[in-house]
Amino acid sequence: MDAPHSPARPRRRALNGVTALVVGTLVAAGLTTPAGANSDHTPSPVGQILGAGGPTVVPESYIVVLRDSAVGGRAGTRQDAVTRLATEVTSRFGVRPDQVWGDALNGFSIRTSEAVARRIAAHPAVAHVEANQTVxxxxxxxxxxxxxxxxxxxxxxxxxxxxxxxxxxxxxxxxxxxxxxxxxxxxxxxxxxxxxxxxxxxxxxxxxxxxxxxxxxxxxxxxxxxxxxxxxxxxxxxxxxxxxxxxxxxxxxxxxxxxxxxxxxxxxxxxxxxxxxxxxxxxxxxxxxxxxxxxxxxxxxxxxxxxxxxxxxxxxxxxxxxxxxxxxxxxxxxxxxxxxxxxxxxxxxxxxxxxxxxxxxxxxxxxxxxxxxxxxxxxxxxxxxxxxxxGSNPVVGNPGTGTPNRLLHMSPLL
Incomplete structure (x- = not known):
């Protein structure tokens, strides 16, 4: 991946969606617990996968959204905490984060089996797990x-x-x-x-x-x-x-x-x-x-x-x-x-x-x-x-049921 840069605006903070990728290579050392390991052999709880099934689903690829309360703040305020929690949650199940976010979303993506994804969905720090899909x-x-x-x-x-x-x-x-x-x-x-x-x-x-x-x-x-x-x-x-x-x-x-x-x-x-x-x-x-x-x-x-x-x-x-x-x-x-x-x-x-x-x-x-x-x-x-x-014009023919009738218009004086 290319390193992001642009003369258009200085960076607001050191951690962003690109540097978060590096995190994935740093957490491997934390992979110490097999997926679903449990000392008393009690089955791990499982949660729901949103958006599972359908032709656009990417096999064994998931988006994990963390609870703001578990991270300690809304998106854009606790990037380091997102990285730590992503490592903590995934290492328990023998996987590691793929992309780690924190600016627009407290969460990360993973590549793993549906069974493991469902276990991650039941983790108390996780708001929900969603199937990754094509766009x-x-x-x-x-x-x-x-x-x-x-x-x-x-x-x-x-x-x-x-x-x-x-x-x-x-x-x-x-x-x-x-x-x-x-x-x-x-x-x-x-x-x-x-x-x-x-x-x-x-x-x-x-x-x-x-x-x-x-x-x-x-x-x-x-x-x-x-x-x-x-x-x-x-x-x-x-x-x-x-x-x-x-x-x-x-x-x-x-x-x-x-x-x-x-x-x-x-x-x-x-x-x-x-x-x-x-x-x-x-x-x-x-x-x-x-x-x-x-x-x-x-x-x-x-x-x-x-x-x-x-x-x-x-x-x-x-x-x-x-x-x-x-x-x-x-x-x-x-x-x-x-x-x-x-x-x-x-x-x-x-x-x-x-x-x-x-x-x-x-x-x-x-x-x-x-x-x-x-x-x-x-x-x-x-x-x-x-x-x-x-400033729009209500001139659109057949806009569709329930659709606002607005056509983009801007005064030449602007």
Whole structure:
């Protein structure tokens, strides 16, 4: 794994989601007790595994959430205690932590059998154990543009994108598949932050979103600072554990009290631990746009689109109707353009491509949030969300049952 660094912001604390990986190599010495060992031969108690079963479950991979009371404080306050307790809990059962968190979530991931995971779930220090599951980006490749024009004109398309603010000084964490930092679209404004593992860039998804958020040609906030937080791999085995690791790193890297935005354009089955981590990242002051998902289903049934404090974004097409694939429902906050969005691609430093999806829609909101924060740097995520909602237009055709009718709009005077 690459060592995280970024000139965009100093680290807030020494321990973060990356250094926690080292902990896993240090606790091996504590593996002294066989799994479930008991001097009186009484069977070890067992607990429940949340999210067990289903096609997206990663075999023998689990997320363990510790009780705040056992750690001695909420996430972000007792990282050393999380490390010690993770070692204590796992060593009793002959396993060791894989990823150890503490900034966005008091918990860790493990690779072990279901039987051992159930025993760990019964440990009094454990809040719950959840099956790790795969996640995926939310885009479909297509071609041709129109989207920026739609953001500043309440009546339709007038052939221009007018703006005052450009997101200057606001870091935007692109939690995705990595960004091609050398692409001409970024003009030196994109930086490496964190890599969960493997190649630094896996496919066009992250680069494309970064271009929509803050690219010089295709970007909503053309002077925002883009930070690559790679959590998706190059195949189909991206997991919630990887996503939580990236969210944990962002929470630790962000300086509380300073403006910041995150774009989390991926989706998976409902995951309590992932939702907790994202909630804590937002509570730390990171305004977060998330994709509603591309299944034409209720966004409340997926993560992270079900996080109440996130800005969950659905996709519209050029005539302002909801895209046929876009998820909907009460958990969705706002719509933004999401059909045939042209932006940067990862195949070369000048490459572009057109992609459709709620990922592309959420990138528009992330860019707009950066613009808002550049003018209002002390605003909380809730204030940013309220501002975007209040400035939206109720013009979305067929938004879906129970869905707020809001299309992203920003005055050209901002």
């Amino acid at each position: 995926q980006p939310t885009s479909t490749t297509l071609s041709v543009p129109w989207n920026l024009d739609r953001l500043d004109d309440p009546l339709g398309l007038d052939g221009s994108y007018d703006y005052q603010s450009q997101g200057t000084g606001v870091p935007v964490y692109v939690i995705d598949s990595g960004i091609l930092l050398t692409h001409q679209e970024f003009g030196g404004q994109a930086y490496f932050g964190y890599n969960y593992g493997g190649a630094a860039v896996c496919g066009p998804h992250g680069t494309h979103l970064a271009g929509t958020i803050g690219g010089t040609t295709y970007g909503v906030a053309k002077d925002a600072t883009l930070i690559s937080v790679k959590v998706l791999d190059c195949g189909t085995s991206s997991t919630w554990a990887g996503v939580i690791s990236g969210v944990n790193w962002v929470t630790g890297h962000h300086q509380a009290g300073t403006p910041a935005v995150a774009n989390l354009a991926l989706t998976g089955s409902l995951n309590t631990a992932a939702n907790m981590a994202v909630t804590n990242m937002i509570a730390d002051g990171v305004t977060t746009a998330v994709a509603a998902g591309n299944s034409n289903l209720n966004a409340c049934n997926y993560s992270p689109s079900s996080v109440p404090t996130a800005i969950t974004v659905g996709a519209t097409q050029q005539n302002d109707t909801r895209a046929s694939f876009s998820n909907y429902g009460a958990c969705l906050d706002i719509f933004a353009p999401g059909i045939s969005i042209t932006s940067a691609s990862d195949t070369s430093n000048i490459a572009t491509t057109a992609i459709s999806g709620t990922s592309q829609a959420s990138a528009h909101v992330a860019g707009m949030a950066a613009r808002v924060l550049s003018n209002n740097p002390t605003w909380t995520p809730a204030q940013v969300a309220s501002y975007l909602n209040s």
